[in-house]
Amino acid sequence: MINVSMKVILSLVFVMAIQGCGGLKTLTAMSDSEYKQYNDEILEKLEQCHKSDKGMDINKYLKKRKAIQRTYERYVIDEEYNETDKTYGDLKEECQTKYNNEQLRLEKIKAQKLQEEKETAAKVLKDNEDLAKKNGYKGYVEFVDMHQFIRLAEAGSISINDYKQYVIHFRDSGTYAYKFTQLAQGIEMYQPNYRYGVNSTLGIKRIKENKNQPLEGQLLNNIEYVSFIGVSTYKTVLGANKQIVLFDRAIDFKVALVQDILEELSDRLSQ
Incomplete structure (x- = not known):
């Protein structure tokens, strides 16, 4: 089969053979x-x-x-x-x-x-770390959400005990990876959705003033700031001991954070 370039050459030769140089001029004019x-x-x-x-x-x-x-x-x-x-x-x-x-x-x-x-961002991180330490915590860290934190801990990418008494800020305050199951001894318990690659049961210390109980199956939300307490165990309804990762909601840090924001806003308005 003759390719396109060969066809062009053959056409040129044909025109030149028939019309001489005049044929070449015709092709040039067309071009x-x-x-x-x-x-x-x-x-x-x-x-x-x-x-x-x-x-x-x-x-x-x-x-x-x-x-x-x-x-x-x-x-x-x-x-x-x-x-x-x-x-x-x-x-x-x-x-x-x-x-x-x-x-x-x-x-x-x-x-x-x-x-x-x-x-x-670096200044905000440093200010929040200073505020956390001022309120009795060891430090301040950030993660995308609770799912990321637990998944990294279970995979061994981070040592979860390194974050004891730290304020942990989850930039996304909710996750599909955990659902509420029950309230036991002041602890809201959330079971993992294994499809999301996590296995640990979570326990969130309940705020005493909070009278609203999540519905069974409700997704874990409103968890923007917490403090990691540690890993403990609890008894299931069948009497078996099971591991649970415990947090509280770092209310004192959140109150201090709001106060700082209000003070900064007041300073700006007074200028």
């Missing part, structure tokens, strides 16, 4: 007409880009199609622009330079914003 169709479009793009403060990625546009690139190189690049000493090729280079400089400017802004966000 030129294909490229010339983009001439006005390219001139318009370059004109728009020249007037723009931010430029455009003109190189990308010119490379979009071979015919566009060919038209630019054959008919546009050396053409004088509006009776000036510049060519459209000069406009193209200036346009691309403006675009590249604008992208660099935006990248610097983005990098500065990310750095500021990083510094702000």
Whole structure:
């Protein structure tokens, strides 16, 4: 089977054999007409880009199609622009330079914003750690949610006992991995949904003032801040001992956190 390139060559040879050099000129004219169709479009793009403060990625546009690139190189690049000493090729280079400089400017802004966000997050983390220690805790850490914390502990990626008496902040205060089963001796008990890759039963010390009991099967939620108490055991209804991971809701830390926020807000309003 003859490929496309071979067909083109054979066609050229055939035309030259029939029409001589006149046939070659005919093919060239046909080719030129294909490229010339983009001439006005390219001139318009370059004109728009020249007037723009931010430029455009003109190189990308010119490379979009071979015919566009060919038209630019054959008919546009050396053409004088509006009776000036510049060519459209000069406009193209200036346009691309403006675009590249604008992208660099935006990248610097983005990098500065990310750095500021990083510094702000680090300050918030340090302030919360200081606040936790001020209220009698050993420190302050953050995890995505309870599911992540327990899964990492069960996998051995973290040592859960390292977090005793720490304030733990879960950025997502709920999880599908645990459901409420019962209230026993002031402890809300949550059983794991094994499909989520966790096995430990959770116990959350109940706030005395809280008179609302979760419904059986209710997902674990409202668990943004806790303090890890430790690992203990409890007896099931069948009398078997089972392990339970115990937390409280770090109410004193949350109260102190709210007070700090209110004080900061008051300071801003008084300025």
